[in-house]
Amino acid sequence: MKRKGWLIAFAATVLLLFILIPVQQSYSAEGNPSAAAITQSALNDQFHLDHVVKIYVPSTVKGDIPITDAAHQKFVDQTLKQLSTWFGGATAIPGEGAWVDNSKTLIKEKVTIVYAFAEKLDKNSLNQVVDYAKKLKDDLAQEAISLEVDGKLYFIE
Structure with a gap:
């Protein structure tokens, strides 16, 4: 009878380990879901873009001479159009x-970050950018x- 109780306890422990180990492995040390756990979610079969x-786009000329908002917007729009043409879309955010x-002397300026996500980046597309x-x-x-x-x-000189 003792042997049967020991086997049941052993089997229950093994079963518990099989249940807990996968759950623990899907969380980081802080208790947040790991990247592997997130990608093994509802996002599994969703289309995604791997590159950005x-x-x-600066708002100055010659490093520190401000341009008008209209002139700055012209360069932002031009950059939005170019990245959208190459990558299918782009977004601009002020900074x-x-x-x-x-x-x-601290030099501050308004910039606009224009970005696009891309499925593939190859030598040709990077050279264009x-x-x-x-x-x-x-x-x-x-x-x-x-x-x-x-x-x-990168600093393009």
Whole structure:
């Protein structure tokens, strides 16, 4: 009889482990669902885009000379159109950028971040984006334009 009780307890423990281990593995140490748990959800078969391209459109020329809102909007619209043409759509969000110049003065400016998500990024599409950023740099007489690709920031000079 003792042996039968031991076997039942052992079987119950093994069964409990099979139930708890998958649940514990789907949560991080903080108790939040892990990336694996999230992707094994209702999002499984949904279409998604793996890449993001962002161009930071400044509101100045020559680094610190403000342009009009209308002129800035013209460059934002041009960037929205270009990214939409290449990637199927784009979004613009306002922001504020800043840097310290050689005389230790804080220079702040309005920027607009124009971004697009992309299913694929290949050499050709990235070259198009970089060429566009170079043209924007020249049009605004900037030293560089910030270009972000998949979380990495590049300064296009």
